[in-house]
Amino acid sequence: MLALRLKAWKTEAVLEEVPEPGLPPAGALLKVIGAGACHSDLHLMRDFETDAMGWGPPFTLGHENTGEIVALGRRAFGLEVGQPVAVYGPWGCGHCRRCAIGEESYCENAAAIGPAGGGLGLDGGMAPLMAVPDTRLLVPLGSLDPVEAAPLTDAGLTPYHAVNRSLPKLVPGSAAVVIGAGGLGHMAVQILKAVSPAKVIVVDTRQEALALAKSLGADETVSMDENPGPAIMELTHGRGAEAVIDLVGADSTIALGMRVARTRGDLSLVGLAGGSAPFRFLTARIEVEMATTFWGTRAELMEVISLAQAGLIRSHVQRFTLDQAAGAYRLMREGKLEGRAVVTPNA
Ligand SMILES: [Zn+2]
Ligand SMILES: [Zn+2]
Structure with missing residues (x-):
């Protein structure tokens, strides 16, 4: 064969x-x-x-x-x-x-x-x-x-596992940020909408990917090219998101995740782009829990x-x-x- x-x-x-x-x-x-x-x-x-x-x-x-x-x-x-x-x-x-x-x-x-x-x-x-x-x-x-x-x-199971990790924090009034609206991201949006009442904010560089995310239920979309940090902080009333799921994993996306994760929020690093970010006081809010997840x-x-x-x-x-x-x-x-x-x- x-x-x-x-x-x-x-x-x-x-x-x-x-x-x-x-x-x-x-x-x-x-x-x-x-x-x-x-x-x-x-x-x-x-x-x-x-x-x-x-x-x-x-x-x-x-x-x-x-x-x-x-x-x-x-x-x-x-x-x-x-x-x-x-x-x-x-x-x-x-x-x-x-x-x-x-x-x-x-x-x-x-x-x-x-x-x-x-x-x-x-x-x-x-x-x-x-x-x-x-x-x-x-x-x-x-x-x-x-x-x-x-x-x-995989594209469904992997974000489902990352969402599961944060599910207790995704109460009414909470927000979840999905970075990357490709194969995994378009599933992450639907999973979040299906299992939680969180406001779902999707970030990508590609307008078509953001349009797909929106059509699948994303509450808000933010372009990665247009200073996404302040935009997400505004969409979360200055508090940040309870869960950030980074499906890209580049330096820039991890930095964005650390910038917008709420105090005691979660940052799940799923994407394999190999980026990194410094971990110390003031690089993220207090008690942000960061984890890599796999499948x-x-x-x-x-x-x-x-x-x-x-x-x-x-x-x-x-x-x-x-x-x-x-x-x-x-x-x-x-x-x-x-x-x-x-x-x-x-x-
Ligand atoms: Zn895979
Ligand atoms: Zn075993």
């Missing part, structure tokens, strides 16, 4: 013929319906140069996947051949304390395991077939469109899928065939995608 492969660090992904995967004994074989193209794939192609994480190329890209079950291994209770499912992306050991509570993105045996999951060291979903090692990593989609559902597993838990993926099934969140997708996948990444690099690009290897 053809697959979109990362063959070496610092190279573009290429389509190449690979053998079809076998059925993992405790897992499932999927016919891939949707494989989301994630911004972190660009970092894999451009920024990584060594196997410092304990894994590396070659592997098939695509860590944001849905598919139809083609075959099931042993212990496949409650799942059936033909059923559409989402794939939980971070594949932990399954038995450490973190994995036991579903936080496989924070698996304590990650270093020993090596690859972080399908599309991240192991073969992912940018191919007609994908092997998933354990059925615990599958969440049934019900009647959701599997192409639209693919981004729920989300298995239970949270179930919750995200429930939100989508209830019609409260929906990913805005642009569809690409496997032949067009490299082009999707090109558009992403140029900032020309609206919402999320999803590759449909069997379309």
